Amino acid sequence: MAKILLIDKDRASRQILEHALKLYDYEVVSTHRGDKGLSLAVEEAPDLIVMDIDAQGLNGWQAIKILKESSPTWLIPVIALAQPTVTGQLLIQTGFDTYVRKPAAARHILQRIESLLDKVAKELTGSSGNPSSASMSASTSHRGPKETPYAQSQVGQVTVVYVDNSAVDSQALGDIVQAAGYSYANISDSLQAVSLLMDLRPKIIFLELVLPVANGYELCAQIRRISFFQNTPIIIVTNKNRIPERLRAKMVGASDFLSKPIKAKSVLEILIKHLSHQSTF
DSSP states (O other), X not given: OOEEEEEOSOHHHHHHHHHHHHHTTOEEEEESBHHHHHHHHHHHOOSEEEEETXXXXXXXXXXXXXXXXXXXXXXXXXXXXXXXXXXXXXXXXXXXXXXXXXXXXXXXXXXXXXXXXHHHHHHHHSSOSOSGGGHHXXXXXXXXXXXXXXXXXXXXXXSEEEEOSOHHHHHHHHXXXXXXXXXXXXXXXXXXXXXXXXXXOOSEEEEESSOSSSXXXXXXXXXXXXXXXXXXXXXXXXXXXXXXXXXXXXHTTOOEEEESSOOHHHXXXXXXXXXXXXXXX
């Protein structure tokens, strides 16, 4: 039985499609939010995703980018539900495998699902059928996600991650964290930060306030929209530890502040404060 993840902001159409999928013996997991959908994609490992471009939380454009850049999800085929005004070429170039125009009849979506699952199964095994059992063995022959600035063996095993493009500050924090007995990784590219965090699933995130392209406030807000990270401590690292910065950081979901220069005493206090109630690797 193939598992389908359905992400659709329209409750009525979502319920109709979910019912239709179950009638055809598909297992269905559904949500109206793109951010929740990302978490479900990792937790449930669906065989296929049906994604509403206009999903709440994170929209389809944002979600597909993260899905295709995250090692746990990049192989999952994704069907877009899009308005007629959105060009098919743009949808394919963005990363969707195929698309259905809204408003879409359930039978059209079912046909597209069956066609795509059969295509994927043939690519993976050389014959039609459920792609689930073959996806892992065939993954090495497909183009994977972008190269990441951390070892693949660390995926899902890192306790502390620091998002910062400064090698000096990263080294300073990493030395303190590892000396305290915690696993550590640095993400230097702010544009890939969210997708890499989905790979690493850290227990605490240190986030530099001043970053190229996206600042720490914007990135913190993006991370908090991912349901998996709603309760993960996010620590803003900055040399501007003033009341306005603290208030703004709190508004976007930051848990704490770490002032520069990075010192062992301050880092250890934060680790003890935020990790003492969690089990560690």
